[in-house]
Amino acid sequence: MSGKLIGVGVGPGDPDLITLRGLKTIQKATVIAYPSTETGESFALNIVQGYLPENVQKIPIKIPMVESRFPGQLIYNTASDEIVTHLKSGQNVIVLCQGDPLFYGSFMYLHSRFAGKYPVEIIPGISSLNACAAVSQRPLCSRLESFSVIPAGMNEEHFRTKLENNEAFAIMKVGRHLARIKHLLNQNGMEERAVYVSHATLPNQKVLPLSKAPESAPYFSMILVPSKDEYVQFDT
């Protein structure tokens, strides 16, 4: 009988933000796979380092960190081949996913290769979205309000349309787009209620009014724009 591919959301950074189900799954793992830099550094792996059984077999998926590029098919094909060997031998393979596996996660590149062919299970994780809302204490949505998630790198015309047709936002992966996004929010009268968050739930976490955000924002930073109605000014 084939093993199962299990995507586990390990949360945004604080190891205590993994779910019990994720923890139990990782503690029983014999093989784990995870995204890593080309030199083998892995944020997802670091989060759960303290929970891993000894002698767990590791499959780092070394992804070049180039923002604009579709992650190399070749890298995922190679990783999939290695994972398949384990599944065929009846072993489960746990894929560690920072945040939630299906929210801007690279897990979907594996998922699309395995769904329908091998048993797949997904254990959700605390996404950066919920983490940033929690640390900045900003409600995301309530009652009959809608809410949109926009990647900062979206083309500008498209981005403007989103701002004009929605009321509350999370702008993801701010990084080098910070100045441009600030300008766009300003033009739409939204800058004042916008909140900048980086490294949510980690010791170096920053929660600031957007006007006080550092000039150089890390790639994984976020801007939350609560709806006008929900915006309450207070210090966190």
Add this chain to the structure above:
Amino acid sequence: MSGKLIGVGVGPGDPDLITLRGLKTIQKATVIAYPSTETGESFALNIVQGYLPENVQKIPIKIPMVESRFPGQLIYNTASDEIVTHLKSGQNVIVLCQGDPLFYGSFMYLHSRFAGKYPVEIIPGISSLNACAAVSQRPLCSRLESFSVIPAGMNEEHFRTKLENNEAFAIMKVGRHLARIKHLLNQNGMEERAVYVSHATLPNQKVLPLSKAPESAPYFSMILVPSKDEYVQFDT
């Protein structure tokens, strides 16, 4: 020294989907508050029943379940008064929140009463959004895609504008709006890729193509509409 108000997201239903941090917090609780029906039934309380210390003091916040109505200010005022007594005596008060406290959660009605006046902490939880994506194995967003969350009860003209200006959606709290939403999605060529989910992560969970959704949907059901690019047909 004053106690702290701590909102804890307990996840969508499966007790194993609470975070470790949420669990540790609940296990040390002396006073908990939670939304309940008028007869005292509480979904959030049920989820964590097995984790509660004996003799924990309970503050049910009895909220009339009327969809269209802004929850009674009076009810929250009364609950807040009771909570304040505990905070002033130096005790923390844990507020149990189904899903995530800040994602369509009633916690925000308490939060707005305490923020800036008493210490407040928020521990995020797995939202219904992440849970529904996981059980239906549908990626929410990737790369440069945006994603919108829309409550099914939103006024129809507004709803249409959302559909026309966004590509991927989660439609929340479907309930009695099911037939109308189906029709709207159909008009926008989105019905075929839409997925219906109810009771995610619970034993009676349902994941169905929207075309096969039951005629009478529970209030807390959801329709996921993945973007065209991400839609992959497979059985879950």
